[in-house]
Amino acid sequence: MKKEIVFRIDDIGASTKHFNQYGKKIFRFLGVPYFYFPIANIGFFKRVWPFRGWAKYNEVSKEEWSDFLDIFEYYNITPIISVTACWVEHDGTYVEFPDKFPKQAQFLKDAFLKGKITIANHGLTHCVVGKHTPRFWSSNKTFHREFWHWLPQQMHDEHIQRSQNILEDFFEKSIHIFVPPGNVWSRKTYNALKNTNIKKIISKNYMIDSNESMDGIEFIDDTKGFFNFHDRELKLYGREWLIQKIKEKI
Ligand SMILES: [Zn+2]
Secondary structure, eight states: OOOOOEEEEEEEEEEEHHOOBOOOOOETTTEEEEETTTTTTGGGGGGGGGTBSSOOOOOOHHHHHHHHHHHHOOOOOOOOOOOEEEETTTTEEEEEEHHHHHHHHHHHHHHHHSSSOOOEEOSSSOOOTSSSOOOSSSGGGGGGGOTTTSSSSHHHHHHHHHHHHHHHHHHHSSOEEEEGGGGOOOHHHHHHHTSSSSEEEEEESSSSSSSOOOSOEEEEEEESEEEEEHHHHHHHHHHHHHHHHHHOOO
16 A cells, blocks of 8 residues: 655745745756746746746635635545744735634634644744845845744744744644745754644754754654645646646555
């Protein structure tokens, strides 16, 4: 029998879907570059097809969630849904997930409490606030990672503590899984996680700045046994894509 694959969907509630704008410079066919567009990160090119690399797309609606969760249930899958606790507005204002997307939040809460999904912590902001808005001349991808080793310990502490508080207060259930945005986390993040209910860190990489072992928190390498994607694929390709992927993976 095939080992069971874990399905994980990231970036729920994260404003990265609006502000992480970068362009695609190299176009490939079967892995071979066939076209190079050096100015893809300048001005509006990064927002238009075919030069658009990531943003911008909208949050999955409650109705869409209902449809997607029915599909997961039909195939007996309990997906991990990684929620970013605050949406960061253009001016840097934080809006907590249940306030920004009340319908989706309530729907996901019911599903979590019924055991149909698992909610994971995907950071407080997903970004370095203040550096998150699109630039005219360049990509801002680096700043759409939250837990860089060069940020102060205090920031790691605040972001972990506050995100755990927001998610646990709203969902009324402890959150055990942390999924670092963009697979970036460090020993400072681990220090911050020590005093929380987090038991597992699921990521492609270990700490960016250390190989020290962890006490009480397990690292799970998601390069094997996982199918990870973002709400972006759900939004862009919809239910047919999801069904096709599930059939391929299970
Ligand atoms: Zn993410």
